[in-house]
Amino acid sequence: MNEIDFAVLGTGGIGRRTLEVSQHKEQLRPVAACDRNGIALDRDGLDVEELLDATEGNIAGDGRGDTDGPDAATDGGVATDSGGVKQTGEGAGIVASEQGEPTATPIDDVIAVAEDLDAVLIALPNLEHDFIPRIADRFADAGYSGVLIDVLKRSRVIGMLDERAETFEEAGLTFVCGAGATPGFLTGAAALAAQSFVEVHEIDIWWGVGLKSGYKDNRGTVREDIAHLDGYDIETARDLSDDEIEEIVEAHDGVLEFHDMEHADDVLLERAGICDAEDVTVGGVLDVRSDEKPTTTTVTVTGTTFDGERATNTFELGDETSMAANVNGPALGYLQSAVRRNRAGEYGVFGPAELMPGF
Amino acid sequence: MNEIDFAVLGTGGIGRRTLEVSQHKEQLRPVAACDRNGIALDRDGLDVEELLDATEGNIAGDGRGDTDGPDAATDGGVATDSGGVKQTGEGAGIVASEQGEPTATPIDDVIAVAEDLDAVLIALPNLEHDFIPRIADRFADAGYSGVLIDVLKRSRVIGMLDERAETFEEAGLTFVCGAGATPGFLTGAAALAAQSFVEVHEIDIWWGVGLKSGYKDNRGTVREDIAHLDGYDIETARDLSDDEIEEIVEAHDGVLEFHDMEHADDVLLERAGICDAEDVTVGGVLDVRSDEKPTTTTVTVTGTTFDGERATNTFELGDETSMAANVNGPALGYLQSAVRRNRAGEYGVFGPAELMPGF
Structure with missing residues (x-):
């Protein structure tokens, strides 16, 4: 399989560890990461070590998946699944990295480069049930035709994603839900x-x-x-x-x-x-x-x-x-599998068990 | 996924149990089975129960994978992985079934209908290392472009199959090796x-x-x-x-x-x-x-x-x-997965672990 360029939405505990574990996977190249305040983008591959060092204990977001900020209507904001030390103000989160640029519209900024992406891993909390489904909508609306993958846990969100299956199929989008440790x-x-x-x-x-x-x-x-x-x-x-x-x-x-x-x-x-x-x-x-x-x-x-x-x-x-080890290895494995499905023309909504051999 | 029409080569312990377990899988339709003396063929699906009842304790073959018979040069013969009661003579093996027809060239008879098959499960012993690889050659030579899957155990046979990867790719053939219990x-x-x-x-x-x-x-x-x-x-x-x-x-x-x-x-x-x-x-x-x-x-x-x-x-x-439970469920799972790969245009040689999510 060819190289996979992917982005991570959210650089809390899961997002950061995903970036870290991806360094052990030859076929994976992280090219974008964002949090509520900023985005890091490099089509030749992010310098993950620098990014992680800069954002360790310095996370933008409080773990509430807050999307009620002033820019919620246009961008939805990007929360992380983490509460950290420097949560607000200048230098919070990803902008503390040399690679980070401040932005008021981080998700839109990722969507803007989505045609170069094979997969987007959504490492955001989902305390509003439809938060992740609505993010998927935005990617689909923008014509993104790669893989979206999340590590959500809530049964009822699957149904919300299923309602969108046809839209995803039309867009050529392959959505894998619940691909962390459990479910996943x-x-x-x-x-x-x-x-x-x-x-x-x-x-x-x-x-x-x-x-x-x-x-x-x-x-x-x-x-x-x-x-x-x-x-x-x-x-x-x-x-x-x-x-x-x-x-x-x-x-x-x-x-x-x-x-x-x-x-x-x-x-x-x-x-x-x-x-x-x-x-x-x-x-x-x-x-x-x-x-x-x-x-x-x-x-x-x-x-x-x-x-x-x-x-x-x-x-x-x-x-x-650790939980982190059991979330991120499998999530990236499912991501690779989903990209293969996507390239073979299989679109819609999939769970991790559906990516197992045709059992 | 659409229905999968498949054949089983060999109706010894593994072949018979594969047919039996396939009855529990909605998408699978066994349409052909053969042993060294005969073939059963029904494009609408074999009557598995009748076939199993007729061949229980009545197996053609002695477990040696014998291909030295008079017809070896043209057909290679079909041994089974089993020794049974009525091993030779009239009524031995599959011809004891109402669906069975005697034939001196069982594998060629399956190859003759191969264009209607999505998959062929090879449930034959492989005491000669190149026995299964040579069967694969015959399918490839005949232009078969579906799935071949075996439950072999020997490490060195994988190398022999790998040597044929290019031939399989050209033929559009997807070969899955070692897909039983262990390996598998x-x-x-x-x-x-x-x-x-x-x-x-x-x-x-x-x-x-x-x-x-x-x-x-x-x-x-x-x-x-x-x-x-x-x-x-x-x-x-x-x-x-x-x-x-x-x-x-x-x-x-x-x-x-x-x-x-x-x-x-x-x-x-x-x-x-x-x-x-x-x-x-x-x-x-x-x-x-x-x-x-x-x-x-x-x-x-x-x-x-x-x-x-x-x-x-x-x-x-x-x-x-039982061993049978742990061989046949997984073998049919891998078979389904391989058909999906084949339909997506992925040809060559695969092991079971390669059919797992892109780990």
């Missing part, structure tokens, strides 16, 4: 593990994340997770102040446990024909005060074989693998 | 598990197979495995009589343990860019006197993450899943 990596693992069976009864995805050193860079992710706690939803989580989030974390001694999450794995596995969405359960434990995982990330798939045996296949991640 | 299912699992890492140090594939009830149907497989034992190789295993094989099995009390097998997983993972072939080890335990697995089939992938942590990811198959 673990959805793919579940689809693979299901291959022993002719009928799948139950898929259980259970994750552990230790986020002490990455806590500040991943507040957007923590905020999204809090929306899954009893008593909270996406709207209430979005309205929480940073102090209120700290109080919730404090009240749980830094360890948040989640059950029956509305994680898109369920609809993504159903789309791929693996099982019914209702047979998928997702939960996990997040510890923001330790980098050690509070529990082992495990996917179990229980089904019946063609010869009538009931069994459970298991996929387990080593406890030393 | 477990190679794919290793490729997936490697996604946490930017460098993979070691992949260990360890399988357990209990084959009591399937022993008679899978003598070809057992013979191939014996070739991996100390003191044997592919040539000596091929020359063993059934009695000699029984003696070997007896001497091991029915339990054969294998280490450092020349299993194609190593070269297939290297092809896909996952790790070096020498970092892959394959071994396992075969028990022909019990259907219970003598050990749990496990894939472990050890690597280093982008953030410098060394860890091991693990994929484990439930002990109740």
Whole structure:
């Protein structure tokens, strides 16, 4: 496959790590990155090291996916999935990099060069359900005909993207949704593990994340997770102040446990024909005060074989693998796969499990 | 994806189970099957149930992949991976089915209808290294431009197929090699598990197979495995009589343990860019006197993450899943994926890990 030129929207925890991991992938060349205040663009490939050094602990955005700024009507703004130190004012975020240029319209600036892009990875929080779908609209409206890929988690957003499938098909756009760790990596693992069976009864995805050193860079992710706690939803989580989030974390001694999450794995596995969405359960434990995982990330798939045996296949991640490692490697793998699909003329909306061998 | 019409060469243990499992896959329609004595052909889809009932315990072939018969020069013969009861004479194998017609040239008969086929699954033993490559030659020479897929195990055969890559590309033929359980299912699992890492140090594939009830149907497989034992190789295993094989099995009390097998997983993972072939080890335990697995089939992938942590990811198959379940589901999954590649204009030789998302 030829080289893939790609852009990253958002340079919070996920966006920055995506850029970092892409340096290990020969075929991938990051040529653009943006946050709410600025854009870095180099068609010969960004100097990722300089960009990361300049933006570490210096993130534009507070993890709320805020699009209500003065330029929201024209550009939608670019939030990041991170809360950092220097969040506002001169020198915030990407403009602190030598490669960054300030702009009031970062997404439009990326769209302006989109015809040179093979893929755009959307590393933005999605606390408004339709935030990422609306970004996709803007790319489609502008005639972009490459790959869009996100790492979103919410089941209901998939439906919003599906409503746009025809538009994407007409535009020649291939959208891959939920291509991070979970959904994403673990959805793919579940689809693979299901291959022993002719009928799948139950898929259980259970994750552990230790986020002490990455806590500040991943507040957007923590905020999204809090929306899954009893008593909270996406709207209430979005309205929480940073102090209120700290109080919730404090009240749980830094360890948040989640059950029956509305994680898109369920609809993504159903789309791929693996099982019914209702047979998928997702939960996990997040510890923001330790980098050690509070529990082992495990996917179990229980089904019946063609010869009538009931069994459970298991996929387990080593406890030393960070969330960042399990998001970004798979996301870039799915990105490459999506570019191949796109070049072969396959357009529309795909989940990670649909990019697995034709299972 | 549109419906896939496919043929199976060989109706031994693997071929028959492939037909059976395909009944659970909506998009797959088996339209042809052959063994050394006959062919069954129905463009509207074979009656798989009738075919299986008629050929159960009634297999043409002795598991040696014998191509030395009188018609070898013109047709190469079709062996199966199985030894059965009524192996020769009238009514042996597929001709026992109402759908079966006797023929002296079964492979040529399939080639004669190949333009109607999207895929051909080669479920034949490969005790002569170049047996399957030579079958591929015949399809390519006849202008077949679909998918050929096999479940072979031997590393060195991949090289022989690679030598033919250009011929396949010119013919518009997509060849997928080693798409059974191991290599195949477990190679794919290793490729997936490697996604946490930017460098993979070691992949260990360890399988357990209990084959009591399937022993008679899978003598070809057992013979191939014996070739991996100390003191044997592919040539000596091929020359063993059934009695000699029984003696070997007896001497091991029915339990054969294998280490450092020349299993194609190593070269297939290297092809896909996952790790070096020498970092892959394959071994396992075969028990022909019990259907219970003598050990749990496990894939472990050890690597280093982008953030410098060394860890091991693990994929484990439930002990109740039979070899047949783990061969045929994945083989048909890879077959579907290969047809998609073929239709998109991707020709040549692929391993299972290359059909995974663009990892």
